[in-house]
Amino acid sequence: xxxxxxxxxxxxxxxxxxxARVEVITSYPIRPYTGIMMELSKLVANGDLDAEFxxxxxxxxxxxxxxxxxxxxxxxxxxxxxxxxxxxxEVYSPTAGGRYPCQCAIADRALDPPGDFGSEHTxxxxxxxxxxxxxxxxxxxxxxxxxxxxxxIGEDQDVMLPQFCCQDGYFVxxxxxxVPVPEQSQVDEYLPPxxxxxxxxxxxxxxxxxxxxxxxxxxxxxxxxxxxxxLPKVIEKCVKEYNxxxxxxxxxxxxxxxxxxxxxxxFLQGGHAKTARYAVNHLRKKGVKAGMVRPRFTRPFxxxxxxxxxxxxxxxxxxxxxxxxxxxxxxxxxxHEVRASLYDLDKRPAVTSMMAGLGGxxxxxxxxxxxxxxxxxxxxxxxxxxxxxxxxxxxxGWEGARRLQF
Amino acid sequence: MAFxxxxxxxxxxxxxxxxxxxxxxxxxxxxxRAIDRAGLDKDRxxxxxxxxxxxxxxxxxxxxxxxxTHGRALGFATGVKMADPGLSVLVxxxxxxxxxxxxxxxIHACRRNIDITLVVFNNSIYGMTGGQFSPAxxxxxxASTTPYGNPDYAFDVVQLAMGAGATFVSRSTxxxxxxxxxxxAEGIGHKGFAVIDALCTCPTTFGRRNKLGSGAxxxxxxxxxxxxxxxxxxxxxxxREGKILTGVFRKEVKPEYCEEYGKIIExxxxxxxxRE
Ligand SMILES: Cc1ncc(C[n+]2csc(CCOP(=O)(O)OP(=O)(O)O)c2C)c(N)n1
Numbered sequence: 225x226x227x228x229x230x231x232x233x234x235x236x237x238x239x240x241x242x243x244a245r246v247e248v249i250t251s252y253p254i255r256p257y258t259g260i261m262m263e264l265s266k267l268v269a270n271g272d273l274d275a276e277f278x279x280x281x282x283x284x285x286x287x288x289x290x291x292x293x294x295x296x297x298x299x300x301x302x303x304x305x306x307x308x309x310x311x312x313x314e315v316y317s318p319t320a321g322g323r324y325p326c327q328c329a330i331a332d333r334a335l336d337p338p339g340d341f342g343s344e345h346t347x348x349x350x351x352x353x354x355x356x357x358x359x360x361x362x363x364x365x366x367x368x369x370x371x372x373x374x375x376x377i378g379e380d381q382d383v384m385l386p387q388f389c390c391q392d393g394y395f396v397x398x399x400x401x402x403v404p405v406p407e408q409s410q411v412d413e414y415l416p417p418x419x420x421x422x423x424x425x426x427x428x429x430x431x432x433x434x435x436x437x438x439x440x441x442x443x444x445x446x447x448x449x450x451x452x453x454x455l456p457k458v459i460e461k462c463v464k465e466y467n468x469x470x471x472x473x474x475x476x477x478x479x480x481x482x483x484x485x486x487x488x489x490x491f492l493q494g495g496h497a498k499t500a501r502y503a504v505n506h507l508r509k510k511g512v513k514a515g516m517v518r519p520r521f522t523r524p525f526x527x528x529x530x531x532x533x534x535x536x537x538x539x540x541x542x543x544x545x546x547x548x549x550x551x552x553x554x555x556x557x558x559x560h561e562v563r564a565s566l567y568d569l570d571k572r573p574a575v576t577s578m579m580a581g582l583g584g585x586x587x588x589x590x591x592x593x594x595x596x597x598x599x600x601x602x603x604x605x606x607x608x609x610x611x612x613x614x615x616x617x618x619x620x621g622w623e624g625a626r627r628l629q630f
Numbered sequence: 631m632a633f634x635x636x637x638x639x640x641x642x643x644x645x646x647x648x649x650x651x652x653x654x655x656x657x658x659x660x661x662x663r664a665i666d667r668a669g670l671d672k673d674r675x676x677x678x679x680x681x682x683x684x685x686x687x688x689x690x691x692x693x694x695x696x697x698x699t700h701g702r703a704l705g706f707a708t709g710v711k712m713a714d715p716g717l718s719v720l721v722x723x724x725x726x727x728x729x730x731x732x733x734x735x736x737i738h739a740c741r742r743n744i745d746i747t748l749v750v751f752n753n754s755i756y757g758m759t760g761g762q763f764s765p766a767x768x769x770x771x772x773a774s775t776t777p778y779g780n781p782d783y784a785f786d787v788v789q790l791a792m793g794a795g796a797t798f799v800s801r802s803t804x805x806x807x808x809x810x811x812x813x814x815a816e817g818i819g820h821k822g823f824a825v826i827d828a829l830c831t832c833p834t835t836f837g838r839r840n841k842l843g844s845g846a847x848x849x850x851x852x853x854x855x856x857x858x859x860x861x862x863x864x865x866x867x868x869x870r871e872g873k874i875l876t877g878v879f880r881k882e883v884k885p886e887y888c889e890e891y892g893k894i895i896e897x898x899x900x901x902x903x904x905r906e
Contacts, residue, residue: 253759265775279775282731
């Protein structure tokens, strides 16, 4: 029987890794991720988890050790935050391109300048195109579950890709929530031991990471793309099985809230979805037909599901918790991909975006209410006045928010 | 007359972040007195740091200051010095910042012998992130990541700097403030790369875990466990056992990097038809 614990997102990640029987852990301290490595170092030191613990001399070394461990056939686990994600960058493409299905926990954090420890998604969003599987959890429970699920998905022989298992710094990583922890036997049933088809092995020497000729480049890249093309099916299967074995109820790709009759939806990833749900509840009480859609994966981006399920809304507002300076829509990243996903539909919703939750800022109910007015107008007119709104700056009239508040 | 620290402090940036008992402030004050003693022009002095508790120091002091990324202060400082070799450039770094994530820059700055003064605030631990062991944590000591003792061996900053080619290398402690100040001033005056290993204390994340007592008691430990380089020469080996040596280990005249670089430009520019 599952036992219920009260875990922060950091502890949930560490206990998820323990349940996944990780064999090599690499670390370098940076908050908020530090909470994960501290928990794991204790588990290893106390003999509760039989794994090697390697403290790197920086994230670059840390990511390199992880790749090496995975190449030799170990289930490898690492993690970082903010500028640590940036410093590890060189190693991400070799890890994904070399098809090492290790996992990197992310408790996100703003990049410099200036020094800021708060949550923001820009750190790992900047690494989104290297081939990692990537998705945000909304709660410590989902962090725990994703840790196990992501390994299963990444280690599928049709996939073999590393994973960024992400959670919002502090909002999820440092706020405890209930986590029902399944029996180890259930996890073992779901997640078989890692089996690299060509591990580094002195008895059967193999060559990893050879230098290639230019005409071999595309041939290798298309395999990485092919693994991503396989992902939606594998994710669907692995999430379904997880739900069955553990008694959970995760949507594979899109988590929807009050969308059946919604005229407009907030579209966002991660922990701020909790606030969005409350905002939707309040708006509904006022008779406003609002809803919420939360992608559980950013890579692969759920384009098919969005085309299939989001065309019916009149307006979509992406809540951008990361920046894309100079990008096509001049604000964040999600709006680009949401708009692109809807492009082939005959009837397309109006799509706009709100910059919020940057540098650790709390995305407040007020911000959602303000933005709801923008979206309600867009739903009515079918037009957007601006591609991007900055919460607290250019969304006009805080009076409006007060009017909607209870 | 009492030293006028106010002349060098940015009052608007106080209070500082350092914990009670932390010795980073003692080292900072020694640096300020050393700068004063060396007679540097405030407006022609640049203090550069990476990230960490020690690296917060440039925020508090009234020079040209540059707070950069973790481990990379020496890289940024090299850029500053190369662009304007007339500037006096100091780098302050924690032991993690200087030796772990920034270890590569450390050895290369030593090798080049660029005219920069580096003060390592060596508190044996990653202070800012909560007491994980660093490359300066002694073998066997407890850290938040080594609850049963550190299996690694620590770098000896002095040996490392000398091996890598630094031309001024010294060590003092936050207890021995006068020699510390003197060494830093000497390092500033030295033409070439100067490394000062400033042993200091982190009672919060290192002292408490290892039961080393209060900040003051940790400072007294330095008094009892160090001997001056000169004095040690006349002592029998058993009296030197377990003691840390302090003093100036190397002071060597060797061509400085920016000057050597300038010489090449002078030599090649006319030959290539450039301005003289
Ligand atoms: C690339 C990167 N990785 C990790 C961190 C997190 N971090 C901040 S300070 C620090 C170490 C501080 O220790 P030390 O350099 O010894 O200085 P102290 O705080 O003890 O003065 C670390 C790892 C960071 N800022 N950047």
